[in-house]
Amino acid sequence: MLNVRDLKVSYGGIEVVHGVSLDVAAGECVALIGANGAGKSSTLKAICGLVPASGGAISFEGRDITRASGHAIVRAGITMCPEGRQVFPQMSVIQNLRMGAYTRNDPEQEADLSRMMDMFPILRERQSQAAGKLSGGEQEMLAIARALMARPRICLFDEPSLGLAPKIVASVFETLARIKAMGMTILLVEQNSMMALGLADRAYLFEAGRIVMEGAAKDLKNHPDVMRAYLGH
């Protein structure tokens, strides 16, 4: 479904992703794990068109999207739930959710809106509050629901657990598991490798802008190198 070949990303002439190749099949949940600064988020941003790829190719359902602009990529069916939630702080919860459906014209948006609020009751409770007034965990729920409002064909999650209390992290991962169970194709970037490997089907291990290991999540979870380097065992 999503195929990345030899992707390179540079910021101001300094290359941070040195030729990464990865694939996500329909219905799969794939995690990108690795230390901070390993190039996971940059890879995700390049897929979404937020930063340009300086080399390589990205294709989605057979279409080349390497040079496509960010809004065109969303219309193609790729949505990202960004790092640090990035809700629209002065817009209400419901306005944020409606922005999620910005590219849609179908009549089912209102039905989806109420489905999202069934899934996240706190959002119904806070629907007319400014999004900036929500707690970090609530904002994460809003960002996830907003991403789903686009009815994406694949949903990218960039560090959904970042800056959240352990209890909230657990509930975010429960939510992701529910979304996975709904059949959503997921590409997840996480520093919390243990949690990510518990959720994902497959994973890629990033190190200094390269993929150093890939395989089934359960194999990586028990791999001595991964445990030693990233899980602190």
Added chain:
Amino acid sequence: MLIEILQQTINGLAIGGVYVLIALGLTTVFGILGIAHFAHGSISMSGGYLTYFLVTAQGMPVLAAIPVALASGILLGLLVEMLAYRPVRNANHINAFIVALGLTMMVEGLNLQLFGHEQVVIPTGLSRVFRLGGITVPELRLYVIVAAIVLVIAMMIFVERTKTGQAIRAVAENRDAAILMGVNVRTIPLIVFGMSTALGVAAGIMVGALFAIAPGIGEGLVVKGFAVLILGGLGSFPGAILGGTVLGITESIAAGFISSAYKDVIAFVVMILVLLIRPQGLLGRAP
């Protein structure tokens, strides 16, 4: 005394409406692009001049000239965005600042070349005066107030109730997140400039009909517009509306009770006092 205050309040509402329209245009541009669009006043006045020209030289009825001026204003706004501000979009903010200053001089010069240095008044033929108790309201002033209210409501509906309006807000609040929602961030500045210039031209026509247009008026209006934004709270639409109304009424009451020569001084003194008590502006968020 009370009658006099009410009278000056009505007068102030008309000029306040002009300030609100100018300030709303400035605040949307500033919110989306972070540009202090100094040329806004001069461009607005060119719309007033154009209306004057169409009415006096072409013999067009005022009501026909206004839509033409508004449409030209929108077109001019699009050109300004594409030719002047887009090239410096990703450059240092000082570049856009210099472009804005240069553009102000260009448009002022153009106004001078095309319409001369004489002050002009748009002849509306509206000379009836309504009396209500002891208060007199010239019909022109009443129409200006009503038109300003209609335009402000139309803009609020556009921004709050339409997808495009929400996209404008989203880009102002978080550009990258707006891209992730599928907003085309290249077309949004065009829409914003079209909308804000149309509001500005409406204000220019009001100034031309109520008072007079002359070289330098637009630049003065832009300074007042920014004063309104700061008074109301930077980035807040309701703040711009409240700020413009307060400034208009304050000026009018000051002119009526003290001296019209000091109206600007008093208006700015009030602004400074408000900012001393509420540094974030009347409706601004505390930092």
